[in-house]
Amino acid sequence: MKLSRRKFLGGAVAAASSITLFNFNLLTGSPSASAADQPSEAMKTFRNVCPRNCYDTCGMITYVQDGILKKVEGDPKHGYTNGKLCLKGYAYPRRVYSPDRIKYPMKQTPRGSGNWTRISWDEAMDTIAKKILDLKQRYGSTLPICLDKYSGNFGIVHYGIEGTMSSIGYTTRAVGTPCWPAGIDAQTYDFGTLYSNDPEDMVNAKYLILWGQNAAWTAIHSFPFINKARERGAKLVVIDPILTSTASKADLYIQVNPSTDGALALGMARYIIDNNWVDWEYARANSIGFDEWVDYIKKEVTLDWASEKTGVPKDIIMEIAREYATAKPASMWVGYGMQRHTNGGQNVRIIDALGVMTGNVGKSGGGVNYGHLETWGFNYNAMVNAAPKGSKGFIGPDGKEGDRAINMNNFAHDVSAQSDPPVKMLWLACRNPGAQDPDTNAIEKMFASMEFVVTVDSFFNKTVEMSDIVLPATTHFEDWDVMASYWHYWIGINERAIDPLYESKSDVEIAIELSKKLNALEPGSCTFPTSGTPEEWLAKEFNPGIHQMLGIEDYKELIDGPRKANMPAASWSDGKFRTPSKKIEIHCELAEKNGLPALPIWVEEMKTPEKYPIRFMTPHPQHALHSQFQNLDWMMTANPEPKVEIHPVLAAKYGIAEGNMVKVYNDLGSITVKAHLTRTTSLNVIVSYESWYKNSNFNVNYTLKAIPSDMGKQATGNDGLAFHDNFVMIEKA
Amino acid sequence: MSKQLGFLHNSEKCVGCRGCEMACKNEYQIDATPQWRKVFQLHEEDFSLPTRMFFSMACNHCANPECLRVCPVEAYTKRDDGIVVHDPNRCIGCRLCTMACPYDRPQINPAKKKVEKCNLCYQRIDNGEQPACVAACIPGALELVEINDTLDQKTGVLKTLPGLPSPKLTTPSIRFIGPKQGKQIRRD
Amino acid sequence: MGDWEWPLILFTVLGQIAIGIIVMLWWLDRDRDHLDTQLFKKGVYVSGGLLILALLASLFHLGHPEAAYRALAHLGSSWLSREILLFLLTFLAWINLFGMSRRQTSSRAIGAGAATITTAEIAAGGQQSGNRSLGLGITSVLGLLGIASSAMIYVLPRVPAWNNVGPVLFFLLTTGLLGALVTLVLGRKLLHPAQKKLLLQWSLGCTIASLLFYVIYASMLSASMEGAASLNFLLSSPLFWARALLGWFAPLLLLVNLLKNSQVAKTNLILTLTLLAGLGEVLGRALFYLSATGIQITALF
Numbered sequence A: 001m002k003l004s005r006r007k008f009l010g011g012a013v014a015a016a017s018s019i020t021l022f023n024f025n026l027l028t029g030s031p032s033a034s035a036a037d038q039p040s041e042a043m044k045t046f047r048n049v050c051p052r053n054c055y056d057t058c059g060m061i062t063y064v065q066d067g068i069l070k071k072v073e074g075d076p077k078h079g080y081t082n083g084k085l086c087l088k089g090y091a092y093p094r095r096v097y098s099p100d101r102i103k104y105p106m107k108q109t110p111r112g113s114g115n116w117t118r119i120s121w122d123e124a125m126d127t128i129a130k131k132i133l134d135l136k137q138r139y140g141s142t143l144p145i146c147l148d149k150y151s152g153n154f155g156i157v158h159y160g161i162e163g164t165m166s167s168i169g170y171t172t173r174a175v176g177t178p179c180w181p182a183g184i185d186a187q188t189y190d191f192g193t194l195y196s197n198d199p200e201d202m203v204n205a206k207y208l209i210l211w212g213q214n215a216a217w218t219a220i221h222s223f224p225f226i227n228k229a230r231e232r233g234a235k236l237v238v239i240d241p242i243l244t245s246t247a248s249k250a251d252l253y254i255q256v257n258p259s260t261d262g263a264l265a266l267g268m269a270r271y272i273i274d275n276n277w278v279d280w281e282y283a284r285a286n287s288i289g290f291d292e293w294v295d296y297i298k299k300e301v302t303l304d305w306a307s308e309k310t311g312v313p314k315d316i317i318m319e320i321a322r323e324y325a326t327a328k329p330a331s332m333w334v335g336y337g338m339q340r341h342t343n344g345g346q347n348v349r350i351i352d353a354l355g356v357m358t359g360n361v362g363k364s365g366g367g368v369n370y371g372h373l374e375t376w377g378f379n380y381n382a383m384v385n386a387a388p389k390g391s392k393g394f395i396g397p398d399g400k401e402g403d404r405a406i407n408m409n410n411f412a413h414d415v416s417a418q419s420d421p422p423v424k425m426l427w428l429a430c431r432n433p434g435a436q437d438p439d440t441n442a443i444e445k446m447f448a449s450m451e452f453v454v455t456v457d458s459f460f461n462k463t464v465e466m467s468d469i470v471l472p473a474t475t476h477f478e479d480w481d482v483m484a485s486y487w488h489y490w491i492g493i494n495e496r497a498i499d500p501l502y503e504s505k506s507d508v509e510i511a512i513e514l515s516k517k518l519n520a521l522e523p524g525s526c527t528f529p530t531s532g533t534p535e536e537w538l539a540k541e542f543n544p545g546i547h548q549m550l551g552i553e554d555y556k557e558l559i560d561g562p563r564k565a566n567m568p569a570a571s572w573s574d575g576k577f578r579t580p581s582k583k584i585e586i587h588c589e590l591a592e593k594n595g596l597p598a599l600p601i602w603v604e605e606m607k608t609p610e611k612y613p614i615r616f617m618t619p620h621p622q623h624a625l626h627s628q629f630q631n632l633d634w635m636m637t638a639n640p641e642p643k644v645e646i647h648p649v650l651a652a653k654y655g656i657a658e659g660n661m662v663k664v665y666n667d668l669g670s671i672t673v674k675a676h677l678t679r680t681t682s683l684n685v686i687v688s689y690e691s692w693y694k695n696s697n698f699n700v701n702y703t704l705k706a707i708p709s710d711m712g713k714q715a716t717g718n719d720g721l722a723f724h725d726n727f728v729m730i731e732k733a
Numbered sequence B: 001m002s003k004q005l006g007f008l009h010n011s012e013k014c015v016g017c018r019g020c021e022m023a024c025k026n027e028y029q030i031d032a033t034p035q036w037r038k039v040f041q042l043h044e045e046d047f048s049l050p051t052r053m054f055f056s057m058a059c060n061h062c063a064n065p066e067c068l069r070v071c072p073v074e075a076y077t078k079r080d081d082g083i084v085v086h087d088p089n090r091c092i093g094c095r096l097c098t099m100a101c102p103y104d105r106p107q108i109n110p111a112k113k114k115v116e117k118c119n120l121c122y123q124r125i126d127n128g129e130q131p132a133c134v135a136a137c138i139p140g141a142l143e144l145v146e147i148n149d150t151l152d153q154k155t156g157v158l159k160t161l162p163g164l165p166s167p168k169l170t171t172p173s174i175r176f177i178g179p180k181q182g183k184q185i186r187r188d
Numbered sequence C: 001m002g003d004w005e006w007p008l009i010l011f012t013v014l015g016q017i018a019i020g021i022i023v024m025l026w027w028l029d030r031d032r033d034h035l036d037t038q039l040f041k042k043g044v045y046v047s048g049g050l051l052i053l054a055l056l057a058s059l060f061h062l063g064h065p066e067a068a069y070r071a072l073a074h075l076g077s078s079w080l081s082r083e084i085l086l087f088l089l090t091f092l093a094w095i096n097l098f099g100m101s102r103r104q105t106s107s108r109a110i111g112a113g114a115a116t117i118t119t120a121e122i123a124a125g126g127q128q129s130g131n132r133s134l135g136l137g138i139t140s141v142l143g144l145l146g147i148a149s150s151a152m153i154y155v156l157p158r159v160p161a162w163n164n165v166g167p168v169l170f171f172l173l174t175t176g177l178l179g180a181l182v183t184l185v186l187g188r189k190l191l192h193p194a195q196k197k198l199l200l201q202w203s204l205g206c207t208i209a210s211l212l213f214y215v216i217y218a219s220m221l222s223a224s225m226e227g228a229a230s231l232n233f234l235l236s237s238p239l240f241w242a243r244a245l246l247g248w249f250a251p252l253l254l255l256v257n258l259l260k261n262s263q264v265a266k267t268n269l270i271l272t273l274t275l276l277a278g279l280g281e282v283l284g285r286a287l288f289y290l291s292a293t294g295i296q297i298t299a300l301f
């Protein structure tokens, strides 16, 4: 029987909830509210934390009545997000009760046909378990099974997804992070790890540079702190190839040539040296190789060169160099956009060095702030499971047996390249490579070559469309979890506010089901524990370190409100760097060993190919977080269709007018999207914000090559992706 | 003159984050189509330099509400504090108010076939709370204010912005603080 | 730009024809012997039928027609409330006419059996006739006020194209033109040639006035941005030119022709003329809604 997904819409639960959710009597206070409409229960509130891949990781208060989520609010006890959410946060009720949610396990026959049939959890688990055992038998190991999990839900208990794989044996794993690894490595080489100041400490800055960072869209809760600093007299400088909403608010906006941020920082450094605004004392006492770098600059860097390279006039470089070096303290926030280039990590290293040279590292109100993982010291209990006895693994170059790591950032290629044994089955959770990976055509081809694909998700996205079985995931309102941020210092608990809707299960619950099934079919084939309530699983993530950091004795104390880690406001204020030398390594041997320059010197940016002279930038959207949120009806009304921003001069050259459909293409692929003419972008850069729109094939990654950024291997296992070195041609469609 | 509540929107502070828009939807779980509050982007041609500048607008609780005047069922009432309340229980969906309001703020809900609009969260106000949109605005760009001469005499307080209908039509209870542009170093 | 407001188009045009017929009957009845009883009956029936259709059509415009009665609630300032009230009163007045038409003695065919009519009958007939005229008059006045209220609904400060005498004028002209033409059709066998001629002349007057006023109105539109947008929309719309052809130029030609050649008896031509003018008015009304451009927020979103 051919069952369309639509058949499952408007189930009893959805109908009931939408009726109760929309209650006009609430508005009018009219006495006409019938008895049936009377809520039988007082409003309850729960604490939740937004688990998305986002700087702000907001504390939320969830209002629940009669088991139905009525609305969400910000948690006023959260000192950074301060009782407010962003537009995505406020759209959550629509995500929970979306008629498009995946409600039951379903199978698609054949894959890609859209012919979905509802199946029971038992059938789903049976099919999956048998496939796993079959592959293990055919290939002698579970290595043909490949996991791709990343940032769909950053809750700590969600590392149970990795745990699911560990518990069945050694598997193939997509390793790396697409978003920010070049910058992570840069800070790892320089300081030993990434470790940013408390963002609330930005209020103490006398000068603020947001470098390739669009806080208005991606970290809106930082604005009160930025504004506070400005009220106290700080100047806000935004450096970005795109005049973003954040840049529009700046005292000074600098439209830098993409990928030349390092040259700008070097030009500034040169001027700072020339005027002897260098904090020699700090730099020499805390770093190694500083003088060597100064010599390099004196020899190789001129303001004329920097100006030529970056497109920024000399006097402006001089102005910001003077202001940055003399306003003490001065803070820099390095965004993730600026490191998505083939020289991105190197550019971050140069900016780091600029911070060191002016003595802004380790200072309150200062810092070269990129992100941190200081508050992530949980047990990852759900993640660690021993492989079943007798499991055969992959022998790595170091001779150790274990999982087989492949590059997350070249996933399609790397999956296909495996031969001993080949990858035959994919398990996807918290990840949507169909929308987010480079070279979408290659992804589609690779998926088509698989024997079996399982995806855990909440919506029928592009990856689900390419799967055999989809398992319905809970939303974070239906789970127990704990969330830390890679930006602020707060940690919050996430309560189960409502029961899991339909037949959805959390990743750990899925692992438990799978373990039961596998062990029933072949005793001993899975080590994942088969007991424990969701709250018990959460409890197992805490340890004395976390307790101490948060000043609590029991995780339950977090139910009273999120806690801020007990850490100094300024990172590195103790001067204890985590590099091999324990100092800031301006000269970094580890970098050199990894084939990179030892010093933060200029590395040429990727050259624009002649055939494809236009840079296609695809930054983070406003109404979505990657492929999450934009498909919801509220978002589709607010932002109904994708656009590509084109400078009017460039548009005129190709005969493109406002609202025309434009074909954006290169040798890899193409997309067609509506033009919006605006001078917020620069002459040779077009911009379209990545997103997954409902009922749309729009996907910015069709033209994106899997070109690696220069760094990432050291700390994250693989180099990043040069997302913003995407070159294309345009024509009127 | 009696009291008139309204909004003060500061385009200098507003970053166009659209939090207010969604906070409103969240508060009342409004269906997708009617947008009680909406954030608009000003045309960059209206500025000396290109820019992304915004204003956020819901019902303006006008002193001369056209919606109220034309509505045949008296679904609209003006409270003593100036809030123009629309009662969907009375609405028969004639859509006349949607034609009459220059701000397109009363909108038809196609599923319910009735009009809806912002009622300035009067229940929240009556409880001593801020409207949901105001409470949600992170940079503090949106305020609930009393519209009066004292406000209008403050420097920088504007009655309209480019791209808005003339306030003469309905005397809207909204005031603005105009956008401010910084310096730009551009390559075009 | 507006939408295809079918319920409103039908309601206004049909309602205006209905009332136009009554107005014409009243006019023809100004001297009691002029209005043929048969025509009176026919006119009242057709007018009533159209009025009911119009009111039904108007319900389709509402999201909640079941609660339409509530529309009477805001007579203080809502022209829509006033319109509904006046139309309801018109309908009541029509019911009275209907009753009258049922009671009215059969037509006194000219010259047939005159001798058998008693004085009492003549007196009764005279009495009937007087009531009839009064009934028609009251219905006409209420109906015309209703139409004016209909038009006033659209006099919105927000819509420059409507915020003037245009709506009232054009709604009344439609009433006059289509009322006269439909009455002509209904009375094609019952009207005296002189009456026919009068009605045709009246129609010609309405058409010329409509065209003239439209030209003046159009030239006024360009004064505001939104008005100019409306005008632009009109001039570039093929519908508008169809409307001009069907509703103005063709009727003008036909009317002049009919009057000049004294072909007042040519039923086919009159039918064609009525059809064309009717279509023209329907298109015109559709365009009235379609071309409405309100003053609005022009910022991006």
Ligand code: SF4
Pocket (backbone or CB within 6 Å): B058, B059, B060, B061, B062, B064, B065, B066, B067, B068, B084, B100, B101, B102, B103, B104, B105, B106, B117, B170, B172
């Ligand atoms: S903004 Fe529109 S809906 Fe609100 S009071 Fe004014 S006219 Fe009425």
Ligand code: SF4
Pocket (backbone or CB within 6 Å): B023, B024, B025, B027, B036, B037, B058, B059, B117, B118, B119, B120, B121, B131, B132, B133, B134
């Ligand atoms: S005042 Fe309340 S109803 Fe009006 S826009 Fe704000 S949140 Fe929405």
Ligand code: SF4
Pocket (backbone or CB within 6 Å): B013, B014, B015, B016, B017, B018, B019, B020, B021, B039, B054, B056, B136, B137, B138, B139, B140, B141, B142
């Ligand atoms: S929430 Fe505030 S800053 Fe954001 S769009 Fe609304 S008014 Fe502007």
